[in-house]
Amino acid sequence: MSHLDRLSSLLSNFEVKAECLLSSEGANLFIYGDQTCLDKLVLVVDPNALVPIESEPLVCIHVDIGDNKNPLHQAMPEYVEIDLKHPNEFGGKSNVQGIAHLIVTEASMSRCGARFALDRLCDLLVVNILRHQIAEGKIETGIFAGLAHPKLRHVVVAIHDNPHYPWKIEDFVEIAAMSRSQFMAVFNKVLGYSPITYVRLWRMTAARLAILNGKRVKEVANKYGYASGDAFCRAFVSTYGVSPTQMSRQH
Incomplete structure (x- = not known):
């Protein structure tokens, strides 16, 4: 393996x-x-x-x-x-x-x-x-608790590797080799977020760095799975309180 x-x-x-x-x-x-x-x-x-x-x-x-x-x-x-x-x-x-x-x-x-x-x-x-x-393995909650978990770590790495993928709960259940109910309960407890919320947060985290590195909004939106630049901007403002353009100017 x-x-x-x-x-x-x-x-x-x-x-x-x-x-x-x-x-x-x-x-x-x-x-x-x-x-x-x-x-x-x-x-x-x-x-x-x-x-x-x-x-x-x-x-x-x-x-x-x-x-x-x-x-x-x-x-x-x-x-x-x-x-x-x-x-x-x-x-x-x-x-x-x-x-x-x-x-x-x-x-x-x-x-x-x-x-x-x-x-x-x-x-x-x-x-x-x-x-x-x-x-x-002393961290009980959060990203590193997820990376330390024997089953959830495969899911967390998959999200990190493929943030653009249209993830569904069924995908995660298969990767983790757990029942849906068990997976949902354990993921929420260990990561502190629902799986879909974590996917959105990770996309925004990666997108923020791309914006700060001078990438264009449309390019970043496409890379991280957003249907349009407008949809990406709305999600960005909801997460960070400023638009991608404003954040870029501030830095």
């Missing part, structure tokens, strides 16, 4: 941006220690989380993983603290120590492509954190 990739489609719809800062003000990624021996890494996802930030971190970075409408943001804990002296305790065989060393190197040296490299390294850091979230 081939391995079910539960993250690639999800992550392909989001962009992680990173900016190295000179002080802790405005930063949410902190790496402590020195160049030869890193101590720990702290990533603060929720700006309201009460996280004690120690003095003189080696590196301070602002990592942007989107707002609270972003499922990536919703799936992350309020903050993550990783012991870099014993990194294998974080999610088993973790590459996080190596990633942290590369982040420190890029942040401390003025080299061509440093901003691009930091973005990609922070991408890798987030992937490792999300893998850990799935492996731990």
Whole structure:
């Protein structure tokens, strides 16, 4: 049986941006220690989380993983603290120590492509954190609870892979190999939404990134299964409170 990739489609719809800062003000990624021996890494996802930030971190970075409408943001804990002296305790065989060393190197040296490299390294850091979230299986509700569920994960991945498809409940029941009543009850409990509502939310999430990346409204509407640009715009306004054009201008 081939391995079910539960993250690639999800992550392909989001962009992680990173900016190295000179002080802790405005930063949410902190790496402590020195160049030869890193101590720990702290990533603060929720700006309201009460996280004690120690003095003189080696590196301070602002990592942007989107707002609270972003499922990536919703799936992350309020903050993550990783012991870099014993990194294998974080999610088993973790590459996080190596990633942290590369982040420190890029942040401390003025080299061509440093901003691009930091973005990609922070991408890798987030992937490792999300893998850990799935492996731990401690999230009871939401997208990562669905991705961790032995049957629902196949449905969630199918939605992520094919947001344009005209999904019906019967399709999901067949994929999950569950009865209709059992599937509906379990999906609502684990994901926190009905299956069709989740499909609509995922379409809007992916469409929002496409709009912010400069895609035309008609192109996005067609890609995500809307009958017309007008139907897409109505759904977009209902979700985000602004039209696709207004959102594009605001960013």
